Amino acid sequence: MSSTSSGRRRHAALHLFLIIVLICAVIAAALYVGFSLVAGKPTVGDPRCTVVSAQGTTYTFTPEQTRNASIVSAEALARGLDQRASVIALATAQQESELRNIDYGDRDSVGLFQQRPSQGWGTAEEIMDPHYATVAFYNHLEHVDYHSMSVTQAAQAVQQSGVPDAYAKHEDSSAALTDAFHGAQPAMLNCVLDPVDASPSTSEGSASPAARADEAVVGLTRDYGDTLGGVRTEGESAVVEPDDSESGWAAAHWAVANAERLGITRVSYDGRTWDRGHQTSTRFSPVPGWESAEELTPEGQAAPPSPQVVISTATSQDPA
Template sequence: MPEPSPTSVTRVRRGRFLRLGAALLVLLGVAGYLTVQYLTGGTGVPKCTVVSGRGDGASYEFTAEQAVNAATITAVGTNRGMPERAVTIALATALQESALRNIRHGDRDSLGLFQQRPSQGWGTETEIMDPTYAAGEFYEHLDKVTDYERLPLTVAAQRVQRSGFPDAYAKHEPDATLLAAALTGRAAATLTCEGRPDVRTGGAEAVRAALVRDFGREVFQEAGAAVAATPSATPSAVPSTEVSGSGDTRTVTVPVPRTGVAGGGERQRGWALAHWAVANSSALHVERVSYAGRAWTAGNTRSEWRDEDSGSRNATGEVRIVTGQ
């Protein structure tokens, strides 16, 4: 049998290289697609949108998972009496470090929303993976930064984080500013989510447990609501949902104090609670939130806030959260 010519051998090798190159491109494409789906939540996953309260057209779209974490970070900050600027710094930091996702991996032993490291004294792995704990630790360190409110955001964040990329936080400031304005309640009716009304998880008890987790048990006592005080904020320690006169066990009513927290008034506190509920709508099967004559309903057109009918208009003294169970 005659040996193959050098030309034919070259063609075979070239063909193999082309096939290998094509296969590599396909794999890279699949990997890129999966990465995007992983980071964004994928097609069909409920999305949330926050818009500027100034009417300048600025907006930011994010996933329901990110919304839950952003709401927790904000609630922890306001409960500590931290100003809106502190919340903005915290949100921008979490956007950079984890894309507002509670991840179990990172550089060396970094974990969670803020990529805190157990080896550097931030807490145990279990503690750091608790968003409420992680946010509290961030604020505790931020509060020790002299004049952090007057510093550029990236400088303040870096003094807490000690990151290898100290300038990276600045690019998230516009989005973090929108989120902070909405979730602290300063910008009313600016946060909406698509919701997921067909989910069969969550319910009224889960809503109450999550409120206690993020705001503390005082959230049901702020306007004199009768809730037995206990040292635990676990779901088992949360009182049962009260049954209204109509037998409705799906509605959680959250009192709004006349004097708000962290420098805000009654309406700001009310909108903070209302936006929190919307941000948690997919996770907790929330179907409707109403406050101050406005209502959000899961799955309606653009999930926008709409004026309530005069007969069902809710006052500023309470936020009503209606669940699917």
């Protein structure tokens, strides 16, 4: 009899232990989602973009954050500024708005950099244009000896923030984004997005692929100026003839970052391809990211890498 009671007690204790473990797991998952939302980061299953630094650290952003980062970083290149200027600008935008173009803030602050109309940054409507806000930031940064300053000091010299020490924590992620949009390393940036037809944030969702390709050419030229090389439309694709490998990867990463907005479905450069439809994962396989031509060819035999960046907006394609 005592043996039976002892067994029941052990069974009850085990049952209670499993319940406690389950409750802890639920709480941990809820906290993870909560912290992700507070930090402005996408949760698992949401469209998201990741950038991997040269040191192997992975940073995750929403498509909107990544798209805004491409504008900020490309403008530095277009102005002939170095990567440090881009890092400072991105760290500032991360701290001020989490790289979101918000229409509210402290007092009359709005936009990516939380610039204030009352302080001479422009009208609220102008500041809400990410390109205008970015240009305004660099106009001020160029009058600062930022090479002799830390990221925080340089950002504070422009922003005059009430929290002057908050920018430093974004330096590493800003450096990774800068490397991607300046083409310092290949295949650094990947985005997992909804299909084009199911993406409600695609502003050109009803436009033809050819029209979306034209818009990609306009966007590349607007953001990078003439620093990438030749940019043109070919049918349902935008094509970049880069001046060098860095220019090519800058354009390729920009295209992935802007894929949700422009309805871009595939980007190919230097023997690697980002295919929007392939960016799914299972419990046992990671998101593929950029795939080599050999991986995308059934026979494993691919043509030599193209020197062009090909940005496709077609919704269905033959295998590469």
